[in-house]
Amino acid sequence: MNGSPPSQPTSDAASQNTAETAETSPVAEQPKKHHWLRSWGVPVITLVVYSLAIVLIRAFNQDPFYGMAVVNLITFSLGGAMVITLIGWFAFASYFSRRTVMIALAILLAASVGWAGSVKMVRFDGDMVPTFTYRWEQPPELQEKAGELVGNRETFEIRPEDAPAFRGVNRDGIVQGPALKQDWQANPPQELWRTSVGEGYSSMAIVGNALITMEQRDENEAVTCYDINTGKLQWIHSYPGRFYEAMGGLGPRATPTIHDGFVYSMGANGDVCCLDFFTGEEIWQRNVLKDLGIPNLTWAMSSSPLIVGETVVVNPGAPNGNGLMALDRSTGETVWKSDGLADYKAAESPSNYAGYSSPVLMTIGDMEQLVIFDGDGLSGHNASTGELLWHFKHHHGAGVNVAQPILLENGHQILISASYGTGSALVEVTAPTDDSGWKAEKVWHEAGLLRSKFSNPIYHEGTVYGLDEGILMAINPETGKKLWKKGRFGHGQVLLVNGQLLIMAEDGDLVLGDISPDTFREVTRMTVLPDSRVWNPQTLVDGIVYVRDDKEMAAFDLKAD
Incomplete structure (x- = not known):
């Protein structure tokens, strides 16, 4: 054969060249593998597991036996555990450098301390959801200038429509009054006035042109009187006294009682006052807890005074209950005491079971x-x-x-x-x-x-209507059978007027609804106390509703045209 075949590289030669290249070239660096604890898998799994647990707990506990407060506490606990787990991973098991970790933790610590220092007060609603008051928030400007009511004891009169005591004359929440508007969107009730008030959970006793309530003013408790037509302060009686508890909040709880031209009040720390209805002048005052040498309640004195003949009955409490006490209406002197008060002498670690x-x-x-x-x-x-x-x-x-x-x-x-x-x-x-x-x-x-x-049920035509852990319920009281349950209003208060319920929801909404043993129908609603936690019972007189929380008070005309 003439000529030579074309030259082709052999596999041996290629292998030799590759080997030489490998011997002469530096080894390529492999990516560093992190232990699974140091990877992002841990925080992702943590977030998924805790979030899923929270979602399931809340989804299957819409109406738990002990109320939503327990569910919320479990939710906050799981949320806190999740945050601690993530911080622990970041600080001790993540692949971030020590320098990065220390800087991040220092920033987190500084931010947490700064935020905690900015909180002036913490308060919880009835389901244990916290809200915070910050130091930069300005307190409300309270009315200070006061006069006095026009009138005298000889002309003093309580009409059937008035509300001289907690939940009315009979303390049953049943109100006599005119027909109310039925569509507050198409025909909005007129806001007559609005004013700032001090902290506290007192309701409003109303006789004639006077609205009397209790509030906290700096380091003093105060019994205050406002004109129902204008919301202007008429008189104020204050005395040193301050009660605060994180879950219960600040200020007096009980509602004053008006009788025969006098006002009777019970402060959070046990101060019982008798005041002139027209001027607010002190007739007498005494602290029954100090006089008896007994402890306060966890959430303070909350029972409103009751007039019985020539006495005013209060409830200072006793270790096993049975702690009522009657005082002379004119002098404040003790008329009688329940036998339960003597139990304090034998109690080793006395606690007060006055109730609320x-x-x-x-x-x-x-x-x-x-x-x-x-x-x-x-x-x-x-x-x-x-x-x-x-x-x-x-x-x-x-x-x-309660x-x-x-x-x-x-x-x-x-x-x-x-x-x-x-x-x-x-x-x-x-x-x-x-x-x-x-x-x-x-x-x-x-x-x-x-x-x-916290709320009080209503009895109407053989059926009881009330808030069952914040959800409206109707029951047959004779048999103990539930008739229906619907409508979530929080731990608010209800009144009955013209066969309808007037509900003050805990979130500040006022609701009017039709009731029967068969069902509840919401007729209309409006927000009267925005961004609020309302534990103060509303008062309805002559078709005008008076509402308040621990910051402000307002009046709305609900009368039908």
Whole structure:
């Protein structure tokens, strides 16, 4: 053969060249692999697991037995645990350099300390959701200039439409008044006035042109009187006193009582005052807790005074309940004390179970009695002497019985309602016979039924309507059966007017609704106290609703055209 085949590189030669290149070239650096603890997988998994747990807990606990407060506390705990886990990973297990970690943690610590230092006050709503007041927020400018009401004791009169005491004359929340507007969007109620007020959870007692409430003013408690037509301050009576507790807040809780030209009040620390209705001048004042040498409640004195004949009855409390006390209306001198107050002498670690409900007069077995739902349960007392006639135990550890008891139409059965796992019960009170004295026995008790935490139910035409851990519920009080449950209004307050419910929701909305044993229908609503936590019961007089929280007070004309 002539010529040579074309030259081609052999595989051996290629391999030799590759090997030589590998021997002469530096080894390529491989990316550094981090341990799984130091990777971003940990924070991602942490966020997913904790977030999923929070979502599931809240999704399957829309109406928990102990209320949304427990669910929210669990939520905050899980959120806090998630943050601590992420910070721990970042500080000790992440791949960030020590310098980066220290700088980031220092910034986080400085920001946290700065934020905490800027918080002036923390307060919680009824479901334990916190809100914060910051130091740069200006306190409201309170009215200081005051005059006095025009009138005198000889012309003093309380009309049937007036609200001279907590929840009205009978403390039942049932209001006499004109028809109300039914569409507040198409025909908005007129705002008559709005004014700043001091902290506190007192309601408003109204007689004639006077609105009387209680509020905190710096380091003083104050009983204040405003003109119902203008909202102008008429007089003020203040004295040294300040009560604050993070969950309960700042200021007095009870509502003044107006009677026979005088005003009677109970402060958060036990100061009982008798004042001139027209001028606010002090007639007498004494601190019953100090006089008796007994401790305050966890969330302060909250029972409103009750007039019984020539006495004013207050509820300073006792270690096992049964702590009522009657004072002479004219002088403030002690007329009688319940036997329970003597228990403090034998108590090693005394605590007060006064509860947060107010005494009320009821006629049971043809006898007018003082009835009190205190921290230990429901009791009936001789209205003249304070003698304990009967007692029904309805107790839980916190002693937070708040709702007013309801006497049914039959005149011998009383409904009581509480939260904190206690629920509602119907109590049968039997008059004495030749063989036995007064008796109080359970008809039924349902721990999960109508759990009134701060609010007071309404009794109307054989049905009880109230807020069950913030959700409106109707029950048959004779059988203890739930009729329906709908509408979330928080831990607000309800009044009955013309067969309708007027609901002051905890978030500041005012709601009007139709009720029946079959259902609830919301008719109309409007926001009256924006950005608020409303625990102060509203007052409705002559078709005008008076509302307040711990910052401001306002009046709206709800009368139909």
